[in-house]
Amino acid sequence: MITVTFPDGNQRTYDEGTTAMDVAMSISHGLARNILSGTYDGQTIELNDPLITDGTLQFFTWNDDGGKKAFWHSSAHVLAQAILHFYPEAKLTIGPAIEKGFYYDVDFGDEMISEKDFEKIEKQMMEFARQKFEFKLRAVTKAEALEAYKNNPYKTEIIENLEDGTITFCDHADFTDLCRGGHIPHTGYIKAVKIMNVAGAYWRGDENKPQLTRVYGVSFMKAAELKEYLELLEEAKKRDHRKLGKELELFTFSQRVGQGLPLWLPKGAMLRERLENFLKRAQNKAGYSPVITPHIGNKELYVCSGHYSKYGKDSFQPIHTPEEGEEYLLKPMNCPHHCELYKATPKSYKDLPVRFAEFGTVYRYEQSGELHGLTRVRGFTQDDAHIFCTPDQLKDEFKNVIDLVLYIFKTLDFKDYTAQVSLRDPEKPEKYIGSDENWVKAEAAIIEAADEKGLNTAVEYGEAAFYGPKLDFMVKDALGRSWQLGTIQVDYNLPERFELEYKGSDNQEHRPVMIHRAPFGSMERFVAVLLEHCGGNFPLWLTPEQVKILPVSDKYNDYAKEVAQFLEISDIRALVDERNEKIGRKIRDAEVSKTPFMLIVGEKEVDSGQLSVRRHGQGDQGAMSKEKFIKLIADEVSQLIE
RNA sequence: GCCGGUAUAGCUCAGUUGGCCAGAGCACGUGAUUUGUAAUCUCGGGGUCGUCAGUUCGAAUCUGUCUACCGGCUCCA
Numbered sequence: 096m097i098t099v100t101f102p103d104g105n106q107r108t109y110d111e112g113t114t115a116m117d118v119a120m121s122i123s124h125g126l127a128r129n130i131l132s133g134t135y136d137g138q139t140i141e142l143n144d145p146l147i148t149d150g151t152l153q154f155f156t157w158n159d160d161g162g163k164k165a166f167w168h169s170s171a172h173v174l175a176q177a178i179l180h181f182y183p184e185a186k187l188t189i190g191p192a193i194e195k196g197f198y199y200d201v202d203f204g205d206e207m208i209s210e211k212d213f214e215k216i217e218k219q220m221m222e223f224a225r226q227k228f229e230f231k232l233r234a235v236t237k238a239e240a241l242e243a244y245k246n247n248p249y250k251t252e253i254i255e256n257l258e259d260g261t262i263t264f265c266d267h268a269d270f271t272d273l274c275r276g277g278h279i280p281h282t283g284y285i286k287a288v289k290i291m292n293v294a295g296a297y298w299r300g301d302e303n304k305p306q307l308t309r310v311y312g313v314s315f316m317k318a319a320e321l322k323e324y325l326e327l328l329e330e331a332k333k334r335d336h337r338k339l340g341k342e343l344e345l346f347t348f349s350q351r352v353g354q355g356l357p358l359w360l361p362k363g364a365m366l367r368e369r370l371e372n373f374l375k376r377a378q379n380k381a382g383y384s385p386v387i388t389p390h391i392g393n394k395e396l397y398v399c400s401g402h403y404s405k406y407g408k409d410s411f412q413p414i415h416t417p418e419e420g421e422e423y424l425l426k427p428m429n430c431p432h433h434c435e436l437y438k439a440t441p442k443s444y445k446d447l448p449v450r451f452a453e454f455g456t457v458y459r460y461e462q463s464g465e466l467h468g469l470t471r472v473r474g475f476t477q478d479d480a481h482i483f484c485t486p487d488q489l490k491d492e493f494k495n496v497i498d499l500v501l502y503i504f505k506t507l508d509f510k511d512y513t514a515q516v517s518l519r520d521p522e523k524p525e526k527y528i529g530s531d532e533n534w535v536k537a538e539a540a541i542i543e544a545a546d547e548k549g550l551n552t553a554v555e556y557g558e559a560a561f562y563g564p565k566l567d568f569m570v571k572d573a574l575g576r577s578w579q580l581g582t583i584q585v586d587y588n589l590p591e592r593f594e595l596e597y598k599g600s601d602n603q604e605h606r607p608v609m610i611h612r613a614p615f616g617s618m619e620r621f622v623a624v625l626l627e628h629c630g631g632n633f634p635l636w637l638t639p640e641q642v643k644i645l646p647v648s649d650k651y652n653d654y655a656k657e658v659a660q661f662l663e664i665s666d667i668r669a670l671v672d673e674r675n676e677k678i679g680r681k682i683r684d685a686e687v688s689k690t691p692f693m694l695i696v697g698e699k700e701v702d703s704g705q706l707s708v709r710r711h712g713q714g715d716q717g718a719m720s721k722e723k724f725i726k727l728i729a730d731e732v733s734q735l736i737e
Numbered sequence: 738g739c740c741g742g743u744a745u746a747g748c749u750c751a752g753u754u755g756g757c758c759a760g761a762g763c764a765c766g767u768g769a770u771u772u773g774u775a776a777u778c779u780c781g782g783g784g785u786c787g788u789c790a791g792u793u794c795g796a797a798u799c800u801g802u803c804u805a806c807c808g809g810c811u812c813c814a
Contacts, residue, residue: 189813198812209741253814263814273814294809295740302810306740309809337807341748350787350805462738464810648771675770676777683775697773707774715774 100151112145115152116280130154131279132165139277141232157316161277167192169230169278170220170285170314174199176270177219178310182206187272188249188298188307195324196313200296202249203308213290216310220288227283228267232276235264240273249298287321288314331574336626337468343631343639343689345622346469355466355473357619362639367618369637371454373736374478374503374614381499383452383480388432390456394422399592400431411460429455430586430611433481434593437607442597447607448484448492454618455479469623476618482610483595486533489608490540493566493583497548500568500581500614506736507625508634509580511571514550516541518564520557527561529587537585537608538564562588572628580624581614631689632711636732642669643690645681647697649673655696658706658721665725669694686711692728 096108099118109118115135119127119142133140136150146152155161171190178185178201185206190199235243237259244250250273254262265274267282279285289312296309315321332338340346345363352358359367375385394413397403403410406427413422426432433451442449456476465471484492504512518538519527527534541564545552552566559565563585569577586609589595596604615621625633635641642662646655655671662669672681678695685693693709699718700707706724708716719727 187814191812191814193812250814257814265814275814292808293741296810297739299813300811302739306810308740311809348806354805463805464738464740466806645774647773650771675772677770677772678774679772680776681774686775693774695774699773709774 097146098149099146100149102151102153109146111147114143114145115140115154116142118146118152119154126154129156131156131162131284132277134161139275141230141276141278142280143229144232164192165277165279166284166316167197167314169282170288170312171197171199172230172265172267172270172272172274172278173220173223173282173285173288174216174290174310174312175201175272176223176268177216179270180219181212181215182208186247186249189253190272196291196311198309198311200298200307200309202305208293208308208310210293216290217288220285220312223268224282224285224288226268227281228270229281230265230267230278232263232265232274232278234260235262236260237262240264243271244273284316285314286316287318288312289321289325327574331576331627334574334627334630335468336470336623339626339631340469340623345626345639353473354463355461355471357469357472357474363622365639366633366637367622370615370618370621371478373506373636375452377499377502378450378452378480381450381495382448383450386433386436386451386453388426388429388436388453388455390426390458391423392426392432394424396431396435397424397427400434400589401592402427402431406459409460411458425458426455427457427459429453429457429477429479430481430589430609431593433479434589434595434609437481437483437595438593442483442607444485444597444599444605447597448482448488450480450482452478452480469619472619475620477613478615478618478621479611479613482612483590483597483607484610485597485599485605486536486608489537489585489610490544492610493540493544493585494548496583496610496612496614497544497550497566500583500612501548503581503614504568504570507628509570509572509628512551513569514545514552515558515567515569516545516552516554516564517558517560517567518554518556519559523557527559529563529591533587533608534564537587541566541583541585560584560586562586570624570628572624573630574627576627578624580616580621582612582616584611585609586611632691633689634735635691635728636736638689638691639668640670640688640690641667641728642692642694643681643685643688644669644671644694644696645678645685646671646673647678647695649675651696651698651701654701655694658694658696661721662725665729667725667728682709694724 097111098106098108100106115133116127119130130142132155133142134153135146155165157163157166168191171192174197175187175190178199182203184204186202188200188202190197237254237257240254240262241251244254253273263275264271265276265278291311291313294309295306297306298304313324315324340363343362344360345366346357346359348356349358391414394403410427411425413424415422436451437449454476456474458474461471461473466473482492519534545566565582565584567579568581569579571577590606590609595607597607599605644655644659646652652671652673659669659671672685674681682693689711691711695707695709705718706721707718708724710716
């Protein structure tokens with residue numbers, strides 16, 4: 096008999112050789128139907144394998160990451176089986192589960208595979224799924240494994256790195272794959288599958304190694320779930336900032352201007368300006384001093400900062416002047432300029448902290464394949480600031496920055512966010528610069544600051560920058576996708592390199608600590624994320640056009656213009672639709688352009704002096720006085736922006 | 738940068754196996770209409786089919802080149 100312990104502490108005894116699935120059945124048939132995988136004493140097991148020792152058994156269902164992982168990993172086996180069915184010469188490599196679905200990297204040799212082939216692969220996978228093939232893990236010796244894969248250099252490479260005695264194969268039907276396990280009981284659990292796309296991927300992620308074809312797929316236990324997932328993708332497509340940016344006339348790109356260089360159209364520029372002004376006001380209150388620095392800097396500046404040796408190849412090529420040997424760079428970051436500003440006047444401890452803020456446009460030569468809409472570009476504007484303070488002030492300054500970031504998230508309706516604290520890798524102190532004492536102080540300051548602000552943080556070791564620890568903010572948008580936005584970083588490197596100093600109360604020179612911070616990250620990226628988050632329906636205070644005035648016929652155009660002027664006096668952005676169109680048409684166009692408010696003016700309104708108000712997506716709101724309408728908007732704006 | 742895909746009017750897209758002046762809807766301009774809560778009708782202008790070269794009697798269509806865009810290149814059996 097063996098004793099099985101469950102996570103809740105309950106224990107039951109079973110005959111030796113009972114399978115995990117038998118155990119589940121003994122608890123309830125419902126559980127047995129839903130479990131996809133499990134662990135025994137923390138080790139991944141196959142549900143159909145016998146249990147032979149006492150241990151702790153944990154089950155995973157679709158609602159657990161472990162369950163999904165087993166499901167998708169098993170689906171990858173079926174994908175491989177289907178691929179071999181059509182391409183017997185293909186060489187399999189690896190096929191893991193990923194965050195949403197799975198992939199298999201395959202060397203197809205001379206064969207090509209494209210979207211046209213997806214359907215037949217899907218059909219074949221479903222055919223295999225219907226046959227409820229059991230997944231069975233079996234141990235093999237290293238020699239056997241190498242023999243089985245003697246024609247597959249990828250699997251051979253993997254096997255060679257494994258210990259003899261730990262190697263297992265997974266069989267289902269007549270298909271065998273090298274695999275360490277963690278499967279669903281049989282293929283029949285797979286009720287829906289979709290091949291998403293194919294892409295190139297290097298063997299082991301190394302660009303010097305052969306390039307394989309990566310086939311991405313996703314599968315579900317219910318056909319309805321696949322449908323739901325595809326609908327979510329559709330929704331994401333509709334919210335794609337590149338599509339909305341074009342439709343709402345916010346920004347564009349030009350092949351002639353160059354890759355990754357966004358051009359802001361008037362509506363987009365005004366939107367961005369509003370965001371900038373919003374942050375400027377908040378920063379003024381928080382004691383920041385605005386500064387302005389040029390777009391280029393002498394190459395020596397970046398040699399001094401260390402950026403040139405580290406990031407020189409990611410910069411645009413140096414700009415040469417008529418002087419022999421003189422070189423300038425388009426600035427890839429603002430910090431060196433700000434360090435020079437700090438040095439412009441002698442500092443005493445009484446002057447600190449100094450907080451220099453600049454919407455600084457920087458240029459970086461991103462690889463062409465990395466460029467993506469506004470989220471990855473070659474020219475962008477950081478909402479940058481550098482705080483120079485004493486080590487003792489670090490924690491308070493850090494907390495103030497956290498407050499600023501959270502204020503921005505709150506105002507822009509990002510309710511769901513997490514913070515990642517990135518610390519040194521304790522194993523590799525040689526990777527970092529700065530004294531151990533300062534690191535200890537800085538890391539403690541960040542952790543305490545985050546704790547005291549009640550942040551939901553995850554600590555990552557080894558993720559710190561070489562010059563200091565940092566705190567990054569990740570937000571979730573309305574569709575549940577994560578984006579990295581703001582960042583706060585501590586830096587000991589630049590003050591050292593630029594020999595920044597302040598006179599302490601002891602009349603000695605001391606080195607300040609620097610904080611780099613950008614709550615938005617970059618204006619481009621932030622606008623992209625905001626656009627996808629709100630689906631183009633910007634908060635009232637940000638939206639390019641707040642009100643569209645729609646005259647019932649052109650007889651009322653003059654009156655409509657009077658109303659517009661009246662609103663403009665109250666700082667409301669209003670436009671009159673003067674086109675010779677029917678009112679229904681004007682309403683439709685205003686709705687499509689996502690204008691928050693529409694005012695219909697005709698004979699009734701001229702006579703009564705009232706306004707007929709319509710709200711985007713909500714329809715007719717009835718009549719109200721001009722004063723009441725202005726107050727309605729003002730109240731909503733002040734409520735949003737506090 | 739690398740792999741795969743895509744490129745036709747301002748936008749979204751048709752364009753059969755190469756064959757006369759390359760099409761539609763929307764947008765834009767014109768005229769009519771004077772409209773009451775999600776698309777009024779009329780007429781019209783607009784494209785060297787991304788670039789450069791090649792195959793062919795003939796290329797939007799086939800081949801190569803370059804450029805841009807889209808998906809991917811971290812997830813280790």
